[in-house]
Amino acid sequence: MTDKSNTSWALSESGNLLKVYPTAKNYSTFIPSLYITQIKSGATLFTDADSIHDFSYRQNNLIISVAAPSFYDERQIKYSYQLTGSSNDQWSEPSADADLNFVNLAPGKYTLKIKAVFPVAGYPSQLLNYAFVITPPWWQTWWFRSLLGIFILALIIFVVRNYYQGKLRAQRSSLEKQQAVEKERMRIASDMHDDLGAGLSTLRFLSEKVKRNSFSEITRHDADKIVVNSNELVQKMNEIIWALNEKNDTLEHLVFYTRSYAMEYCEENHLDCDIQLPDNIPHLFLSGEVRRNVFLTVKESLHNIVKHAEAKKVEIRFMIDKKLSVIIHDNGKGFSGTKNSDGGNGLRNLQKRIESVGGHFSTSDGNGVIIEATVPL
Amino acid sequence: MFYRLLIAVTLFLYMAPIKVCIVEDLKEIREGLISLLTLDERFELLAAFPDAEKAAEELVAWQPDIVIMDINLPGMNGIDCIKKVKNECPATQFIMFTIYEDDEKVFEALSAGASGYILKKTSLTKITESLLELRQGGSPMSTSIARKVIDRFHSKSASDKMTQLTLRENEVLQLLAKGLLYKEIAARLSITTGTVRQHIHNIYHKLHVQNRTEAINKMTGKV
Numbered sequence: 001m002t003d004k005s006n007t008s009w010a011l012s013e014s015g016n017l018l019k020v021y022p023t024a025k026n027y028s029t030f031i032p033s034l035y036i037t038q039i040k041s042g043a044t045l046f047t048d049a050d051s052i053h054d055f056s057y058r059q060n061n062l063i064i065s066v067a068a069p070s071f072y073d074e075r076q077i078k079y080s081y082q083l084t085g086s087s088n089d090q091w092s093e094p095s096a097d098a099d100l101n102f103v104n105l106a107p108g109k110y111t112l113k114i115k116a117v118f119p120v121a122g123y124p125s126q127l128l129n130y131a132f133v134i135t136p137p138w139w140q141t142w143w144f145r146s147l148l149g150i151f152i153l154a155l156i157i158f159v160v161r162n163y164y165q166g167k168l169r170a171q172r173s174s175l176e177k178q179q180a181v182e183k184e185r186m187r188i189a190s191d192m193h194d195d196l197g198a199g200l201s202t203l204r205f206l207s208e209k210v211k212r213n214s215f216s217e218i219t220r221h222d223a224d225k226i227v228v229n230s231n232e233l234v235q236k237m238n239e240i241i242w243a244l245n246e247k248n249d250t251l252e253h254l255v256f257y258t259r260s261y262a263m264e265y266c267e268e269n270h271l272d273c274d275i276q277l278p279d280n281i282p283h284l285f286l287s288g289e290v291r292r293n294v295f296l297t298v299k300e301s302l303h304n305i306v307k308h309a310e311a312k313k314v315e316i317r318f319m320i321d322k323k324l325s326v327i328i329h330d331n332g333k334g335f336s337g338t339k340n341s342d343g344g345n346g347l348r349n350l351q352k353r354i355e356s357v358g359g360h361f362s363t364s365d366g367n368g369v370i371i372e373a374t375v376p377l
Numbered sequence: 378m379f380y381r382l383l384i385a386v387t388l389f390l391y392m393a394p395i396k397v398c399i400v401e402d403l404k405e406i407r408e409g410l411i412s413l414l415t416l417d418e419r420f421e422l423l424a425a426f427p428d429a430e431k432a433a434e435e436l437v438a439w440q441p442d443i444v445i446m447d448i449n450l451p452g453m454n455g456i457d458c459i460k461k462v463k464n465e466c467p468a469t470q471f472i473m474f475t476i477y478e479d480d481e482k483v484f485e486a487l488s489a490g491a492s493g494y495i496l497k498k499t500s501l502t503k504i505t506e507s508l509l510e511l512r513q514g515g516s517p518m519s520t521s522i523a524r525k526v527i528d529r530f531h532s533k534s535a536s537d538k539m540t541q542l543t544l545r546e547n548e549v550l551q552l553l554a555k556g557l558l559y560k561e562i563a564a565r566l567s568i569t570t571g572t573v574r575q576h577i578h579n580i581y582h583k584l585h586v587q588n589r590t591e592a593i594n595k596m597t598g599k600v
Contacts, residue, residue: 194449197476198403201497205409208501231498238477242521253524259556260520267558277555 032070034116034126039064049130057137060105066098068116068126076120085110107136182246189244196237200230239299243292251284251377254291255318258298258326262316265299269306272313278320284377293353297361297373298326304346305330311368323359323374330368394421395512398441400432400458401425401474402450406497410445410474413501419509429458437465443508444471446491448482456486463490472511478519487581488529488588493517515574516581523553526584542583549576 003009010018036049041059046052055062068077078094085108094117110132117125138144204227211223242248242257259275266273298316305311309332319325347363350373354361359375397420401407407425414420423439426432429450436444444466446455453461459471473486473494483494493516495507507517518526527550530542542550545566552562559570566573 193477193480197497198449201476202403202405204498205403205406209405209409209412227500234476234498238479241477242479248521256520256524256554256556260558261556263556263558263561267560 030071030123032068032116032118032121032123032126034066034068034114034128036114036128036130037065037067053132055132055134057107057134057140060107060134062100062102062105064100064102064112064130066100066114066116066128068118070118070121070123073120076118078117078119080115080117082113082115083110084113091115105134107134107140109133185244189241193237193241197234200234200237204230239292239295243288243295246288248291249285249287251286251320251324252281254286254294254324255281257291258295259316261295262298262302265302265306266314271302271306271311274313274315276315276317278318281320286377290357290375293357293359294324294326294373294375297350297353297371298328300346300350301328301371305332305369309333309369320377323376325372325374328369328371329366332368334365334368335363394419395443395508396421396423396439396441397508398423398432398436398439398444399425400429400444400450400455401447402427403447406447409501410504413504417505419505429453429455433458433461436462436469440466441469443512444469445474445495445508446471446486447474448480448486454482456482456489459486459489459491470511472508479521484522484525487522487526488584490585490589492578492581510574514578515571516578517574518553518577518580520554520556523550526550526580527554529584529587542580546576546580546583549573550580553577 008019012018037047039046039049039052040063041052041055042061044059049064066079068074070077075096077098078096079098079100080092080094081100082089082091083102086102086105094115100112100114112130112132114128114130115125116128207223207226207230211220211227214220214223248254248257255277259277262275263273265271302314305314305328309330311330311332314328314330317325317327317329319327350371351361354373354375357375359373361371361373363372364370397414399407399410399414399422401410404427407427411422411425414422423441424435426435430452432444432446433453446459448455450458455473462469463471470493471486471491473483473491474497475483475494476497477483478494478496486494493507493511495504495517499507530550548566549562552565557565559573562573563570
């Protein structure tokens with residue numbers, strides 16, 4: 001029983017009345033200590049928590065037992081904890097369970113805060129900090145990871161480099177092969193050029209000598225034919241070399257070369273020639289095959305005109321947009337006036353030439369013959 | 378009296394036959410040229426050589442007006458032969474005698490100091506005409522050679538005054554490169570074909586001077 005002055009009176013079994021002076025000191029001077037009694041890590045038991053702070057990643061299931069001896073009803077003590085460093089760092093619900101169970105802790109640094117509350121005994125609550133580390137396995141250590149990163153990076157670089165080097169080597173070897181073919185082509189051409197050219201020139205000079213020294217009209221006529229033929233062969237050789245020389249692989253070269261040939265040929269054959277070119281000729285690559293076929297189409301067309309058309313004038317027009325078109329228009333007698341079947345054959349050859357380089361070839365009558373050849377650029 | 382003598386000397390010099398040497402390895406062609414030139418009184422054939430080595434030795438002594446020079450010769454070629462004797466034959470014009478007009482070597486020869494070329498397919502009567510024309514300063518130039526000349530002059534931006542082309546010379550070159558005939562160029566620029574030839578002759582001269590300067594610069598280490 002407690003009276004107004006907060007003095008308790010107690011009656012003993014023997015009938016004595018006991019007066020108990022309440023001294024606050026009695027309560028407050030005793031502070032229960034909170035400590036870890038044992039840590040069970042896997043199968044190993046550590047009884048001294050201070051001696052162990054590092055746990056292997058293999059022993060990452062910890063049971064930490066705590067106690068707070070308070071000489072009062074210890075079952076009433078509630079424990080609550082907070083584990084910083086884990087995914088859940090909330091304070092746990094206070095519970096009477098003194099064994100804190102941590103399952104499958106990831107490697108890392110942890111700080112465990114434990115709080116003991118004494119709701120019945122009324123002691124002030126106690127706090128305990130316990131720091132520990134779960135050491136990562138070797139393959140999760142930073143040095144291993146960085147080494148692994150470097151290794152993978154090196155591997156990637158190696159593979160990529162190998163790939164590109166291989167590709168480059170393949171490219172180089174194909175280029176070398178191409179260059180060798182090109183070189184051989186030029187060598188054959190140049191041999192042909194020099195040797196055949198010299199031979200033909202000799203032939204021409206000899207024929208001219210024969211012509212001068214002969215009194216027979218027929219011999220002179222034949223010698224003249226040899227001269228003309230050998231000159232034509234030299235011209236043809238020149239055209240082959242021109243087509244083979246990759247320095248001439250542009251649209252410009254084709255147009256100017258053709259123009260120069262046409263003007264000269266028409267002049268020699270007393271044919272009035274009007275050539276129209278676009279003002280600006282785009283700088284475009286054009287293979288020797290295309291150049292040769294277009295040039296020969298113009299050349300053979302002019303030859304046909306001189307031979308068969310009885311024309312006074314020829315107009316040659318180059319048009320360039322996405323395609324190259326060459327239009328050759330003479331003012332001769334046209335197809336209708338020609339009986340020659342060979343002319344048809346020649347035209348078919350021209351058509352084949354232009355179609356072999358993906359172009360289009362057509363002819364039409366219209367105050368003479370209009371020949372139109374178009375090739376893609 | 379003095380004037381008469383002067384006129385006589387001038388006339389004599391003017392009428393004097395053009396002194397020619399031939400360098401050509403093919404016997405038939407060489408003989409063809411020999412018979413052509415010996416029959417023509419406007420020319421005086423001094424010597425004909427079958428190879429460049431012999432020609433290089435003797436040309437300096439002959440000092441001809443014109444050398445008809447083949448390009449492909451058995452040992453030393455015609456281009457090297459020109460390089461060798463050019464400085465010691467200042468008055469001599471070297472004319473290349475070539476099969477093909479578009480030959481790289483023709484351009485090389487022109488850079489080395491040749492003042493023109495004659496194609497081997499030219500008929501014999503026209504060869505003499507060409508020689509006379511060349512003597513008077515006219516030179517031929519094909520489309521492809523014009524292109525090469527343009528490239529050469531364009532690539533050397535820092536060329537000295539001696540080798541800079543005049544505006545007219547440039548115009549002539551550009552038209553030639555586009556495949557125009559002399560006749561057309563003359564009409565377009567309102568000049569005579571003779572003037573066109575004269576321009577081309579001067580261009581060849583500048584090409585040679587530039588080529589030589591470049592060679593000297595290379596030797597002395599200047600850029």
